[in-house]
Amino acid sequence: MFTDADAAVLYDLLNPWDPGHQPGDAYYNELITAADSVLDVGCGTGAMLAFARDHGHRGRLVGLDPDTAALDRARRHTGIEWVEGTAAGAAWTAEFELAIMTGHAFQSLISDDDLRASLAAVHTALRPGGRFAFETRHPQARAWEGWNRSDPADVVELTHPTGGPLRVWHEVDSVAGDLVTFHGTTARPDGTVLRTDHATLRFLDAAALDALLAEAGFEIDAHYGDWMRGPVTGASREIIVVARRP
Structure with a gap:
């Protein structure tokens, strides 16, 4: 039997977190390094936050994910808060400077109701001025x-x-x-x-993303079409979003 725990190990093999060689990882690592408190929504096996802690981050790091096996693997890393749950069920209020969804996890929010509830919860979890960063594949x-x-x-x-x-x-x-x-x-x-x-x-386009974020109370800081912070163009494969709680 190939168990859920085996699948969590496989995920890390397929998706090694490496800011030194992966531009997307480097992009998010820079945001995390600059923030004193970070909520990783859909943290999976926790590699991103573990890397930040191992490389000197001394602020609050919290990982949230509904996958029990992935969180069991994440909990190998101490000094980080690991919470089992969904984005929509997040219950923090004004506690984080930065919230992040990586690995195209945002695309797992399927229905409008789930998207609205998830964005509202992330908005509430951020302090005023806090930012929400995520990416989605451009349709x-x-x-x-x-x-x-x-x-x-x-x-x-x-x-x-x-x-x-x-x-x-x-x-x-x-x-x-x-x-x-x-x-x-x-x-x-x-x-x-x-x-x-x-x-x-x-797969949502930029206009649909902006409408949902605005409805949740966010302001858009930036759209990028690549990990070097270039603009979204007709050739972009990603829509990388930074939104802010006013």
Whole structure:
């Protein structure tokens, strides 16, 4: 059996946090370093906050995630508050200078009701002047078209510490409006399937994002189209947002 705990380890293998080599990681690490208190919404296995603590951050660091197995792995890192729960259920009031959602976690907020509740809770958790930073895949890039095992870039082969050699790929099940439903497969090199995980992501454009953020009481500080803080253009694959609680 390939357990939830095994999947959490696999996530770290597939997504190593490395600000020295990954521009997106460097971007967020810079924001965290400059903030005295940080809420990581959808923290997963906690690698981002653990890196910040290990590299000298002395302020308050809090990770929030609904995935029990991921949080169990995050709790290996001490000196950080790990909280099991959803963005919509966050109950802090004016406690953070910075809130962050990385790894395209924002796209897991599917319905308008969940988006509104989540944004309202993040807004409430921030101090006046606090910022909310996140990224979402720009729908114009149609990233989901590369999520299939016939695309060599989507098939990853690696060795898991307990699962041994593995092959991981994705396949799209449906595209309906701005919702893309897909599944990820973890298998042996011979094709024996160990685990299949299903997910739906929402792809919103900048205008829709701005409207939802404004409704929640945010002001937009910046939109970027790349990790070097370039503008959003017709070729951008990302919409990177910084919003502020007035």
